Amino acid sequence: MxxxxxxxxxxxxxxxxxxxxxxxxxxxxxxxxxxxxxxxxxxxxxxxxxxxxxxxxxxxxxxxxxxxxxxxxxxxxxxxxxxxxxxxxxxxxxxxxxxxxxxxxxxxxxxxxxxxxxxxxxxxxxxxxxxxxxxxxxxxxxxxxxxxxxxxxxxxxxxPHEAIRPVVAVPPTQSSTHQTRGLLPDEVPLADAVFTGGRTALAVHAMTSRPDLLLEATDDRLHQGYRRPAYPATMRLVDELRSRGVAAAVSGAGPTVLALPYGDTGGRGIIPPDVDVDGYDILEPAxxxxxxxxxxx
CATH class of the missing domain: 3.30.230.10 (Ribosomal Protein S5; domain 2)
Incomplete structure (x- = not known):
């Protein structure tokens, strides 16, 4: 067979x-x-x-x-x-x-x-x-x-909405899911839990119907900040992209960065030319x- x-x-x-x-x-x-x-x-x-x-x-x-x-x-x-x-x-x-x-x-x-x-x-x-x-x-x-x-x-x-065109910035370094999960606390502040609930609900709407809301919908207070010590360069790139209006997040346990542009703009063009992505492989998988x-x- x-x-x-x-x-x-x-x-x-x-x-x-x-x-x-x-x-x-x-x-x-x-x-x-x-x-x-x-x-x-x-x-x-x-x-x-x-x-x-x-x-x-x-x-x-x-x-x-x-x-x-x-x-x-x-x-x-x-x-x-x-x-x-x-x-x-x-x-x-x-x-x-x-x-x-x-x-x-x-x-x-x-x-x-x-x-x-x-x-x-x-x-x-x-x-x-x-x-x-x-x-x-x-x-x-x-x-x-x-x-x-x-x-x-x-x-x-x-x-997902047909206009969403993922871009991933893949660094040469690797990450361990076990290690990054070990950085997470057992409890989070109530304000962060409420924030996460709202953004999670918004993300479903943004991913399926309103991609213009993706920047706010991909904001996180639940896990990425706690795992920053495991991949500081990844978080710097996420922070910089978000400060420029690009919906960006850590992909899974990292250290890859996910960006979610939509419409006709995509690929390397969504990363401002003065943002340092040296060493990253920039991929545009559908x-x-x-x-x-x-x-x-």
Missing amino acids: RFTVRVPASTANLGPGFDTFGLSLALHDVVEFETAGSGVDIEVLDAGAGDMGRVPRTGRHLVVRALRAACSRLGTTPPGLRLRCHNAIPHSRGLGSSAAAIVTGIVAAYTLAERELDADALHLAADFEGHADNVAASLYGGFVVAWESGGRFHAERLT IDLDGVQVTEA
Whole structure:
């Protein structure tokens, strides 16, 4: 059996929507699967190809671990596998590389079991990741609102406004989600909680209907300020862009910066020429509206 899983990158939080908002980006990892007699054989290409320590070529590979977990949940036995991983999503940059790998493995398990994706696929992916924002965006595409209720993860896909054209500034440095979460307090002031609630609600409206409100809608007091010590250069760029009227936020756990221009202006042109982005890769991925895709050979 041979098939290919194509999964988009994602950016999470979009400012105030911590662990809640996700946006799918047209930057894709593509994994070719082929069943084999036994064992696991993995070839990693492009992003991560030269990082043997961080990207294992064994059953410890995140795609394989997620696949095996899903197979166990589906009551099937995973076969031997050959994988060719064509990675375009930068690792540990806040663009959902781990979530994409988890989604890839779970979707592959469903494909091997000849099962249609269902709500359990989202819950399993989110449970594996620890939160649902990135995995929901990679699964469903578009703009997602995720939540947890009664021990189950859920997400609703919304269609983002067609004028929104994401831009990401990707630095050469990496970030650890575990480290940045460790900087967050257990409690926040009531005024900040109220501010966050209002901006989170406004962001749904801005993302779907009123992109002219994105600058205010992406303002955050809940998490970015507390994590500033982990990526001061990222926060300086976010602050400077916002001071120039550009809706900007930390992408996920960072250190990538997300900007959300809309209309005809986009790309490097939305970053004022006197703003220092030396060393950053400026990318303009479209919003992926389709989510994960499977092609069978």
